[in-house]
Amino acid sequence: MRFRAKVVDLACLNHFSRVINTIAKLAKTCTLRLTDSKLYFILSDKVANGGVSMWCELCQGNFFDEFQMEGVAAEHNEIYLEVVPENLSRALKTAQSAKAVKIKLTNRHCPCLRITVELPSLSSSSRIVTHDIPVGVIPRRLWNDFREPSVPDFDVSIYLPVLKTMKSVVERMKNLSNSIMIEANLSGEMNLKIETDLVSVTTHFKDLGNPPWASEDGCQSSAQGRDLESMAEARIDIKKLQQLLAGQQVNPTKALCNIVSKRIVHFILLHEDVSLQYFIPALA
Numbered sequence: 164m165r166f167r168a169k170v171v172d173l174a175c176l177n178h179f180s181r182v183i184n185t186i187a188k189l190a191k192t193c194t195l196r197l198t199d200s201k202l203y204f205i206l207s208d209k210v211a212n213g214g215v216s217m218w219c220e221l222c223q224g225n226f227f228d229e230f231q232m233e234g235v236a237a238e239h240n241e242i243y244l245e246v247v248p249e250n251l252s253r254a255l256k257t258a259q260s261a262k263a264v265k266i267k268l269t270n271r272h273c274p275c276l277r278i279t280v281e282l283p284s285l286s287s288s289s290r291i292v293t294h295d296i297p298v299g300v301i302p303r304r305l306w307n308d309f310r311e312p313s314v315p316d317f318d319v320s321i322y323l324p325v326l327k328t329m330k331s332v333v334e335r336m337k338n339l340s341n342s343i344m345i346e347a348n349l350s351g352e353m354n355l356k357i358e359t360d361l362v363s364v365t366t367h368f369k370d371l372g373n374p375p376w377a378s379e380d381g382c383q384s385s386a387q388g389r390d391l392e393s394m395a396e397a398r399i400d401i402k403k404l405q406q407l408l409a410g411q412q413v414n415p416t417k418a419l420c421n422i423v424s425k426r427i428v429h430f431i432l433l434h435e436d437v438s439l440q441y442f443i444p445a446l447a
Contacts (some may be wrong), residue, residue, distance in 0.1 A: 164242055164300070166197055166268040169229040176264055179226045180255040181412040182219070182437055187248040188410025189217055189441070194301060194309050197232050197242040200224070202247070207308045215403055216312055218440040225436035226380040235303055242268070243306055245299035246276070252292035262289060274298050312442060315429055317421035319396035321347040323430075324368045326418060329355070330408035332366045336401060339364065342446055343401040345420070345428055346394040349373050354394070357401070374419055396423040397445040407441050415439075 170176045186193060186204045196203040201220045208214020224229045234240035258264045258280040264277040273293040282290040301309075332355055335345060340357040347353040352373050356365045364421060407430060415432035422428055423445075430441040 164233060164235050164268070166232040166242055166266075168223070168231070168266045170226060170264045171228045171262070173260070175226045175228075176255075176258060176261065179221075180252070180258070182221065183248055183252045183255055185410045185412045185439070186217075186219060187252040189406060190248055192245060192247050193217070195244045195298075197244070197248045198234075198308060198377045199230075199232055199240060207309060207312070215444070216442045218311055220438045222436050234311060239306075241306070243309060244268075244274070245301055245317050246296070250294075250296045251276070251278075254280075254296060257282075257292050257294070267296070268298075271295075274300050291443035301358070304351040312440065315421065315423045315427055317429065318350060318389065318424045319347045319349055320419060320421045321349075321351065321353055322372045322373050322374065323418040323420055324353070324371060326408055326411055326415070328440075330405075330411075332399065333405050333408055334398045336364060337367075341401055342398050343404060344396055344398045345404075346393050347371075347420070347422055349389060349391040352394075357372070397422050397425055397426045397428050399428055399445055403443050406444075 169224065190204075190206040194203075194205040194207075196205060199221060201225055204217070204219040207218055207222070217273065232240075232242060232251040234242055255278070260283065261280045261285055262280045267277045267279070269275050269277045274297070276298050278296065280292040280294075282292060284290045333343065335356065336357045339362055340359050342357070343360070344356040345353070346356065351370050353368045353371055354365050357363070367418045379422045411432070418431070419431040420428055420430045426445050428443050428445070430443070432441075434437040
């Protein structure tokens, strides 16, 4: 089992750092799955127990100048590692003006991701900073626990408003309630609502638009035949939503959410070469 990669392009490096920072805000530990073409960051708290899950996918070719890996076996050419994204994020902070960053899976005293940062220096020799980040190797028999979550058969799929706007609304509501109701319909309308014994606050968004799949593909969604005005709704933990919005450092080019009434809200954030899915289960 071997893995090594190298980034030279500074823009790619900073973009990769932003992705890792976002992941670090969403998960204390997660699974890093490596294949020869992609990297995945996976968090699979069992949604049934009220946990969130996350699936973030990156094409390695868009980030790395060199990328080599050999999986656990020829027919299973993959590696699954348990990582603490905050540690990765910290290591990459030292690399903001680096000439190159190398990442390598090593095993001295324990399995580690060794991040070697080559910094520019005034003299002819460069300065090297090395971080060893302990990781856990996940055995083959457990890999099935980390399959891509299936997209639920949703009632409504809708584009999200500007995330910064949504974030400031949720920040204010967070002080009033622990939960938030997200409602949306197939006419591009979405409401964020909180209701307590003392106060009821609703923010309305209009003309957001609904992704094309919401209407054209009957098997994809139970939205077919649905009244365009009627709202699908789910009440979720406001902190989990705020965490998602606060963690965003990749400025997605597209952001949407699918609502399965009273069951789950599924967020999808897309940015050129990164896709992040985030599932927040509804509260009973």
